Amino acid sequence: MLEGKGVAAIDLMQAKDHQQALPNGLTVRITPYEDSLKAWLYNPALTAQRFKGLSFFPYDPKGVVTGRFTRKDVPVAVSHLDSRNHTGVMYWIGDVALPIQGKTYTLRAFNKQKDWTRIDHVLLFFTDKTSKKTSYGGGRSLETHFPAGAAPSSMTFNLNTMYSFLCAHSQYYNCPINLTTFVPVELKYGEKYPPSGK
Numbered sequence: 001m002l003e004g005k006g007v008a009a010i011d012l013m014q015a016k017d018h019q020q021a022l023p024n025g026l027t028v029r030i031t032p033y034e035d036s037l038k039a040w041l042y043n044p045a046l047t048a049q050r051f052k053g054l055s056f057f058p059y060d061p062k063g064v065v066t067g068r069f070t071r072k073d074v075p076v077a078v079s080h081l082d083s084r085n086h087t088g089v090m091y092w093i094g095d096v097a098l099p100i101q102g103k104t105y106t107l108r109a110f111n112k113q114k115d116w117t118r119i120d121h122v123l124l125f126f127t128d129k130t131s132k133k134t135s136y137g138g139g140r141s142l143e144t145h146f147p148a149g150a151a152p153s154s155m156t157f158n159l160n161t162m163y164s165f166l167c168a169h170s171q172y173y174n175c176p177i178n179l180t181t182f183v184p185v186e187l188k189y190g191e192k193y194p195p196s197g198k
Helices: 045-050
Strands: 002-004 007-010 019-021 027-032 037-042 064-081 087-100 103-111 121-128 140-145 154-158 181-183
Touching: 064 103, 087 121, 087 154, 103 181, 140 154
Parallel strands: 121 181
Antiparallel strands: 002 007, 019 027, 027 037, 064 087, 064 154, 087 103, 103 121, 121 140
């Protein structure tokens, strides 16, 4: 429950997107986990400022690839450390066999949900031969979406949409540091690092 001066009592679990704007311009948001909650207090007006100046590799149509998804009927909880040395949990929901530059690599697919009726996307976490050189060393994310509970066996991924872990831009974000799969090629797609101008 959230309540205080200028804020009517509200159950954040029932609030839209689990968040509530506060009178002082800040927003409080919660992230529910299986056995805990995390609360975040942030200024949404700063988000756009923080991410100005992102740079990307040139768009390459070869980066649009179709992978084969093998679903786990029962997602597996994976405990991990994040970049702020906190323990988190992601759910290993299956594997994606992804063809990249003439070879097929198998990557673990994750989600924050463990209930298939609520799972509507897969998350892949990469490092590759551009990491620590022209892309963020901690890793990048790639995702694709589908109707909740209806993960297809064939999924299209656009590598041009890969983005750096958010902790590349601010120490206040929590990023998984031991869920990445190393792909032993240069993935010159998606977000570069550092952003131009840094």
